[in-house]
Amino acid sequence: MRAITIPAPGGPERLVWTEVPDPAVGPGEVLIDVASSGVNRADLLQRQGFYDPPPGASPYPGLECAGRVAAVGSGVSGWRVGDEVCALLAGGGYAELVSVPAGQLLPVPRDVGVVAAGGLPEVACTVWSNVFELAGLRAGETLLVHGGSSGIGTLAIQLARAVGARVAVTAGSAEKLARCRALGAEILINYRESDFVDELATATEGAGADVILDIVGGRYLASNIAALATGGRLAVIGLQGGAKAELDLRKLLAKRGSIHATSLRARPAAEKAAIVASVRERVWPLIAEGRVRPVVDRLLPLSDAAAAHRVLESSEHVGKVVLTRT
Numbered sequence: 001m002r003a004i005t006i007p008a009p010g011g012p013e014r015l016v017w018t019e020v021p022d023p024a025v026g027p028g029e030v031l032i033d034v035a036s037s038g039v040n041r042a043d044l045l046q047r048q049g050f051y052d053p054p055p056g057a058s059p060y061p062g063l064e065c066a067g068r069v070a071a072v073g074s075g076v077s078g079w080r081v082g083d084e085v086c087a088l089l090a091g092g093g094y095a096e097l098v099s100v101p102a103g104q105l106l107p108v109p110r111d112v113g114v115v116a117a118g119g120l121p122e123v124a125c126t127v128w129s130n131v132f133e134l135a136g137l138r139a140g141e142t143l144l145v146h147g148g149s150s151g152i153g154t155l156a157i158q159l160a161r162a163v164g165a166r167v168a169v170t171a172g173s174a175e176k177l178a179r180c181r182a183l184g185a186e187i188l189i190n191y192r193e194s195d196f197v198d199e200l201a202t203a204t205e206g207a208g209a210d211v212i213l214d215i216v217g218g219r220y221l222a223s224n225i226a227a228l229a230t231g232g233r234l235a236v237i238g239l240q241g242g243a244k245a246e247l248d249l250r251k252l253l254a255k256r257g258s259i260h261a262t263s264l265r266a267r268p269a270a271e272k273a274a275i276v277a278s279v280r281e282r283v284w285p286l287i288a289e290g291r292v293r294p295v296v297d298r299l300l301p302l303s304d305a306a307a308a309h310r311v312l313e314s315s316e317h318v319g320k321v322v323l324t325r326t
Contacts, residue, residue: 003060003095004305009049012306012313015061015094023058023092023099030079030087030102031071036118036299037093038064038151039308039321041215041238042265046091047309053091054266061305062093063265066108066117076102084108086117088125088276090265093118094305094323103273106280109287116294119151119320121276124283126237126264127156129275131213132163132282134260135233139164141210144200144227146220148185149176151320152237154295156213157183159283162291168209170196172315179318183295197227208232218242228257236261295319301326 003020025031043061045051053059066086069079079085085105092098108117131137143160145153148169160167161184168187169180177188187203189196200209208229214220219241224234225248232255252259264272286292297317300308301324308321 001096002303003092004062004302005060006047009047012047012309014047015306015309017303017305020060020095022097023095025071025073025099027074028076028102029073029099030069030076030085030105031073031097031099032065032067032085032087033070034065034093034096034098034118034302035067035114035325036065036116037062037302037323038119038122039305039312039323040064040122040151041240041312043094044309044312057090058092058095058098060092060094062091062095062098063089064118064120064122065089065093065098066114066120068114070097073099073102078102079105084114084117086114086121088121088264088272094302096325101269101273103269104276106276106284109284111290112287112294115299115322115324116296118324119296119322120287120294121279122264123151123155123320124279125272125275126152127159127213128279128283129264130235130237130260130262131156131160131211133275133278134262135211135213135235137163137165137211140166142166142168142187142204142207142229144168144170144196144209144212145185146170146213147215148180149318150215151295152213152215153180154183154319155292157185158292159286160184162286168200168203176318195223197223200227204229211235213237216241218245221245221247225251225255225257228255230255230257232257234259237263296322298322299324
């Protein structure tokens, strides 16, 4: 098969499309003939040498994919050769074939197709596990999503609206905020022009956000605490603004707030399977009903993954950038 390899860390030009050995299919695993693969910030970090795959995972980038089942390992039930599937991966999505534990497979949702579905599993599992299972967002509460126009953000807006929550977002342009509004966001904050703490306080009459989904990390920590409502929950899933910050615990205590910091890639297979099962039960029906849809900004050839990485680095996209075989 062919795959995107990273012979040496560096810029997008380090990504090389080349022949590599086919992956083995072990017990409990399924081999996928990849049709598409979503591009994530973690892939950029791996390319730069800052985010190695967990032990035993494929060395190639790609944390999600969609395609058709090519082979089924021993002990697998419920999946057959030819099934259209998408999958949460620990790596290997930027390839023509990838093997994955059967517990990390999802059926391609009705009316989505194997191309757009390649950008669904990672964001769906990340948003559902953090915003709903961990932070417990409920109807009537307010969710603040940093990077509302990202792949994570566009799905988080729709899921929060589907359960009856109010959504606030930050984004860096009027155009991106308009796209967020079209998806259901009500409180629109241009972080380049306004302080999100002040804007959120005005929009919520001083209450703040019950849940904050944060991709920035250190640089936003103090402001996120200030923006939390009493009893608010902060879910940190990214470190685009640095890994270190000073925390005034008095302010967190005064709000009876909590901070959760999670990652998905290195979790044990059993934990991933549990998240995937919950997503299939709770999120997939919303997609089937058309209440939640993947937002795909553009499609690029898998062989030109470098171009996709440049798009993500430019932050010009809204929603997902997806690599395809055709």
